[in-house]
Amino acid sequence: MSEEEEDIILSELDDEELVQQMFDDLYDGLKEEIEEGVNILLERGWQPYDVLTKALVGGMTIVGADFRDGILFVPEVLLAANAMKGGMFILKPLLAETGAPRVGKMVIGTVKGDIHDIGKNLVSMMMEGAGFEVVDLGINNPVENYLEALESEEPDILGMSALLTTTMPYMKVVIDTMVEQGIRDDYIVLVGGAPLNEEFGKAIGADAYCRDAAVAVETAKEFVSRKHNQLAG
Amino acid sequence: MIPSDTTLTKDGLQATGKGRILLLACGALAREIIDLKTANGWDHMDLTCLPAIFHIHPKKIPGAVRAAVEKHRDSYDDIFVVYADCGTGGILQSTCAELGVEMVEGPHCYSFFEGNDRFAEISETEFTAFYLTDFLVRQFDAFIWKPMGLDRHPELIDMYFGNYEKLIYQAQIDDQALTEKAQACADRLGLAFERRFTGYGDLESTLAKLRE
Numbered sequence: 001m002s003e004e005e006e007d008i009i010l011s012e013l014d015d016e017e018l019v020q021q022m023f024d025d026l027y028d029g030l031k032e033e034i035e036e037g038v039n040i041l042l043e044r045g046w047q048p049y050d051v052l053t054k055a056l057v058g059g060m061t062i063v064g065a066d067f068r069d070g071i072l073f074v075p076e077v078l079l080a081a082n083a084m085k086g087g088m089f090i091l092k093p094l095l096a097e098t099g100a101p102r103v104g105k106m107v108i109g110t111v112k113g114d115i116h117d118i119g120k121n122l123v124s125m126m127m128e129g130a131g132f133e134v135v136d137l138g139i140n141n142p143v144e145n146y147l148e149a150l151e152s153e154e155p156d157i158l159g160m161s162a163l164l165t166t167t168m169p170y171m172k173v174v175i176d177t178m179v180e181q182g183i184r185d186d187y188i189v190l191v192g193g194a195p196l197n198e199e200f201g202k203a204i205g206a207d208a209y210c211r212d213a214a215v216a217v218e219t220a221k222e223f224v225s226r227k228h229n230q231l232a233g
Numbered sequence: 234m235i236p237s238d239t240t241l242t243k244d245g246l247q248a249t250g251k252g253r254i255l256l257l258a259c260g261a262l263a264r265e266i267i268d269l270k271t272a273n274g275w276d277h278m279d280l281t282c283l284p285a286i287f288h289i290h291p292k293k294i295p296g297a298v299r300a301a302v303e304k305h306r307d308s309y310d311d312i313f314v315v316y317a318d319c320g321t322g323g324i325l326q327s328t329c330a331e332l333g334v335e336m337v338e339g340p341h342c343y344s345f346f347e348g349n350d351r352f353a354e355i356s357e358t359e360f361t362a363f364y365l366t367d368f369l370v371r372q373f374d375a376f377i378w379k380p381m382g383l384d385r386h387p388e389l390i391d392m393y394f395g396n397y398e399k400l401i402y403q404a405q406i407d408d409q410a411l412t413e414k415a416q417a418c419a420d421r422l423g424l425a426f427e428r429r430f431t432g433y434g435d436l437e438s439t440l441a442k443l444r445e
Contacts, residue, residue: 075381075382075383075389079389113360115397139396165320197324
């Protein structure tokens with residue numbers, strides 16, 4: 001870090017400069033700086049939802065784009081996500097209080113036999129950032145966990161994640177059970193994970209395969225909006 | 234002569250042109266395959282390896298296998314692909330089917346070293362285990378520590394490995410120094426350690442079927 005950068009005092013920046021600086025700090029995975037930036041914007045009277053979308057999600061969108069383009073790699077994305085998590089931790093209770101707009105609701109979990117949750121956690125965070133309420137079932141979920149959550153949480157979307165070639169077929173077990181119970185078409189089913197691809201998503205009967213967190217958010221928005229339009233029609 | 238692990242990681246191994254069947258393998262399996270060839274006198278097999286680093290970039294494997302098969306197929310009677318699915322999500326299998334070449338059965342090398350049937354059984358209860366083979370123990374820094382950024386950001390260990398409970402070192406050979414290194418890898422990741430001797434597992438029986 002250069003001497004000039006060390007001298008930046010966040011509270012002395014105007015709003016626009018501060019948001020730009022927060023983009024840089026997210027990119028560099030600087031959690032404490034992000035937490036400080038969030039607090040400054042809140043003190044200046046920003047609505048929590050605006051801090052979330054304009055500063056944090058805006059910054060993570062750049063991170064996501066550079067990850068997709070091969071400029072950033074997984075460790076840097078994780079550091080950025082960790083920094084965003086710090087900001088989200090401050091904003092979450094305030095968002096609940098201030099009644100931020102809710103785009104939809106998602107139940108998400110890693111499938112049975114699989115303990116990998118980095119991608120799932122990124123999706124959860126970006127979905128929350130986009131205004132979705134997310135119920136995260138964690139890792140190693142048998143079909144019963146998904147079904148119970150669908151019944152109790154009544155989400156718009158079911159998200160399933162798997163990192164292993166050996167566990168990804170379990171997604172089909174969940175979808176087939178939903179079909180058997182006649183509830184498949186009540187939900188938008190999105191799947192993701194490193195070894196998956198679009199063809200696999202189609203083959204198991206998912207609505208879409210999402211290759212990364214940003215695509216998951218865009219796909220979720222599109223499907224939810226389509227669903228609402230159908231209901232309205 | 235076997236190239237260094239670094240060469241196998243970055244460049245792989247060139248074929249010699251001797252033998253009727255070409256084994257097209259992952260560089261991480263070169264030593265094991267050469268050992269099996271020597272021990273069993275499988276002179277009808279030649280070996281070429283793709284860079285072992287594809288282990289952490291599995292999307293590159295199907296295209297590289299396709300290019301290698303197309304490059305070599307006129308020079309050999311048969312080509313056998315010594316990869317399992319290896320994180321390609323079935324793409325390698327469909328690529329091989331399209332090219333008309335056979336490949337090793339199973340999800341990955343951890344499975345075929347253990348024995349695919351046994352691995353399928355234990356994976357029901359052992360999914361919180363992180364596996365390393367001989368090659369991956371030797372190349373731990375190049376395949377795990379550095380690509381995951383743990384050399385620069387050791388605080389990420391918990392994000393990557395927080396859900397794992399133990400590191401299982403699947404030993405292909407008996408080597409005290411490698412065992413000690415594997416134990417040290419487990420310590421660095423904050424995981425319990427288990428050494429399990431697998432030998433070459435299904436790799437040996439699979440290659441033994443490729444008769445002269």
